[in-house]
Structure formats: structure tokens, C-alpha cells
Amino acid sequence: MRLNNPVLTREMRARAKGKRSFLVHILFLTFFLFVFLPIYYFVLKSETPWSENSSAFAGLLFILLGFVSIVSPAFSSGSITGEREQKTLAFLLVSPLRPFTVIFGKVLSSFLFSALLLATTLPFFFLAFTVGGIVGKQFLLAFIIILISSLFFSSMALFFSSVSRRTASAIAITYGIVLFILIGTFFIEGYLASRHKAGGNPPYLSGILYLNPAAGLLSTMTEQQSYLTFGSPGKSLGEFIPYKFIPLPIWVVNVILLLLLTYLLLLFATRRYARMERT
């Protein structure tokens, strides 16, 4: 891998110049501001002690996760198919750039752009700190999970871009899987948990939620409040973890799993690119 990655430079330069990225920034920040201000006002006026307001801003972290799950695939889905569609792939293939340099440059540019978007929300969260609306450690952890999720979604989109012939199909497949991971896994878990409850078994986690960064994000907050009560009202997500098998909090397993999948997706995308031909 080269330290100076020409693909990364080109992609970042193009993104920085493009009108689309400017528009995404503006729309996102406007939307975020509209959600943030009412919560901030509510917490400020609330008579509850500051230490008990920590969950008030937690919802914003889920908005961020939702946002990266939309933006990251959108930025990466055309990475390879886009080169094919705009007939520039042959130039890349004939250049001495190593497949990993191309793949890494593409995924990193998409990730950095999402990270930049996330970074623009930091002033809002710092403002939340002043009213005790968020706990520092919890926030840091949540932010790391969101960043890793962004990298994972970008890698997934890039992988499908390397195996699809059209950007549209790469986008459709990626969003389908992202939707399944973020929402579908909760439904499956809920269904399984309710079946076990009916059978009189204790609530448990099937393991499918380990894949879900939203579950990871939730588990970082369970110390303060319960969020999930599938099959067993009042129980926190943390209590569903089958500690007997994996004695780790969900977010730890979630992060390890996402990083492992990211590595595998990039590896397969690199191999796929290395075998690519001009068509």
C-alpha cells in the first residue's frame, strides 16, 4: 500500500469540488439542527437533575447512525460500477496502481467524507454536555460505533459495486442488506424471543443482533436505561446477552464483528478488482 494514494486524493478532490457533497452537508446540518434545538430547549427548561437527562440526546446518536447508513452506501456504491459506466475503468486497470490501493483509496474517501459529516455535529454534542444531556464516555463509545458502522456500510457498498454491473443494482442490494441489518434483525430477534417466552424459556439473544450496530449502540446505553423489551417487558438489552457463551457486552462483539466483516468485504472486493477485465 502506498502512503500517497492517488485514488484517495482524486476522490477527495472530486468530492470536495462537487455540488452534491456541499448540498448533503447543508441538508444534513439543517435537519440535525431542527431535531437538536427542541431537545436542547426541553432539557434546558426541565426540572429533572442534569444527571438524569443523559438519555435525552441519545436519540441524536441514532439519527447519526441512520444517516451514515444512508450516506455511506450512497458514496461507495458507484466506486467500481461508476468507473465502468463512465468508461474510465480501463485507465485504472492499465495503470500500475495495485488493486488494494484502488479499493482502499475508494473506501477511505467515502469513509472520510462520512466522518467529516459526523464531525460537523460535534459542536451540537459539546453543547449537550453543558446541560448534562450526555455522558462523555457513552458518547465517545457511541461515536466510535457509528464511525465503524460507516466504514462497514461503505465497504459493503464497495464490495457490491465490484460484483455488480450497474451502480443502481449495487445501491439496491446494499440498501436491502443495510435495512435487514438495522431493522430486520430486530424483528427476527423479537420473533424468536416471543416464541421462547411462549414456551416458558427465559429470554435470550439468538446472536443475530450482534450484527446490528443499532443494537451495539443501544447496549452502550443500558447502564442508564432499558431500551429493548422483546418478549420480556422491563428487561434491558444487556440482560438478553447469553453471557454463558460470549461474556462480552453486545457493542464489543458488534464492533469486532463489523471490523471483521469490513476486512473480508474489502479483501473480496480487492480480489474481484484484480480479476476485472475491460468489458
Place this chain on the structure above:
Amino acid sequence: MLSVRGLTKDYGKLRAIDNLEFEVEEGIVYGFVGPNGAGKTTTIDIIATVLKPTSGDAFVNGYSVVREKEKVKWLIGYMPDFYGVYHDMSVWEYLDFFCSAYGLEGEKKRKRIDELLEIFDLAHKRDDEVEALSRGMRQKLCLARALVHDPPLLLLDEPASGMDPRARTEVLQLLKEFARKGKTIFISSHILPEIGSICDKVGIIEKGKLLISESMDKLEEKVKGFRTIRIEIIEGKEIGERIVRSNPQIIGIREWERGWEVDFQGSDSSLADLLGELVREGVKVVSFAPSREITLTDIFMRITKGETQ
């Protein structure tokens, strides 16, 4: 410089190219011509390492395009028939990216970009968006891109198609200049009269099969059955006339002010003997060169049957 050995490519049941064998010597312009769908682009793509052959191989300076493509990539400059441009990139950013891709950095890169912009008359378009360039200019830019690493072999697939006559002439002049400076140029084109004027050797392909691969002179000889040599002298006209008229391999003579144009039917060696005899007998020869009467179009039309796959 380029050696093609038994190159075959199948797309399912269709054989796009069939057992191609030819040589391209260093420093020549090799014209690769054939009807649409004959297999020109497939051949160029394989040599450019962007397509794998079904069987056979091609060697650039001895390196296999199948097994040693990383080495081959440094030796070739490739311009495909259809290509796009990156959006949101200026002319210099475009060249900057490809210079970096070939490992050029800092002052070396800046100099190379300036040099290429100058050569291709694009310096005034330096900061313009690539998308905004005319087709001819984009083609020049694409050719400049192929040259960023100064490769010894240029693979050009229809480089002048879609250009206006001026841009086309300029590009062909540039190619001539590159060839003069020692680059080997492998060019495919439909515009036969124009590439005919710059080619040293031609390969004609039809239905994926190479019909012929010869120097222009040899091709002419094959088509006509003889070659025409233009002899220019400044002294010894009488002796010279006697020699050319008595040579049994000369089957036609046309006299002109400063010599003759003769139709010669013989080997290179006997042609050399004729020149030697003229000089030995005191005829002051200033020029003894093939005179091309037949065009590449004529050759192409006579050799091909107009069949496509």
C-alpha cells in the same frame, strides 16, 4: 518490441480472434486494420493487459502480457476506442492523477504535466473542466494521459476517430513525431488513407484472423506483384538508362526529368544489386526509394472480403 504468439480469444461460442501471430519491431508505426468486428479492439485490449486471452500470449520487450502484466503496464501507453472522463476534474487534475498513479511526484510531476500540455497544445485549457472540452481536445488529453510515464510502446485504438480534420492532422503529425523519436506505435483505425501515410508496417485482420502482416512496401509488392522504385540521379543518365533497361527484373520503366520510376519484381538482395551496379558504373544516385502508388485502402480492399463476425 511486441511479439504476438497464437493469441486467441473466445466470447462464449464466438471466436473474436483466432491464433494471431505477428511481430512489431522497435520504433515503427504498425497499422492494425480490419472491418468492424474483426477483432482489432480485442487484440489491443489483450496487449494492454485489460483483457485475458483464451490462449496464446503477447510479449512486450519480452514480458508476457498474461503472466507479467505489472511489468508490461510500465512499457505501454494505452488509449482505448471508447473512454470517458472523470467528472469534476480540471485538465491538470486529470493529468496529475495519472502522473501520481505512475509514481511521478513533486517537481518531476509538475514538469511532466507542463510538457504534455505544451506538446498537445492544451496549456491554455489547463484549468478548464475536462467535461467542458471538445471531443478532439478530450482525445488529445487522453493521448497525453497515455504518455505520462513516457512508455516505449503506444497502443492506440482509433485515436483520431470523431476528430475534425485539423485535430486529426495534428494528432497524426504528433504520432509521426513520436515515432521519429523512437517510440513504437501500434495503431488501429478505420481512416485508412491517413494511417497509411504514417505506417511502416500493416496488419490486416478479418473475422478474427490475421490475413497479412507486412511492411507497406512488401504489401504493395504483394498486391501489385511488383514494387515501384523511384530513382533520382544528378549525373550519368545514359549509363543509368542502359542499366535499368537491361535489368530483367524491371518490368516497367517511366522516365522523368531526374531519373526513372521502375516497376521491380525481385528480392531485396537483387534490388540492392541494382543500386550497387548504378553506383559502380558512376551514376550519381541521390535517391533510390519505393514510390507508393497504391494506397492502404487499395491494399485493404483487395485483401479483405468485407466479412464480419
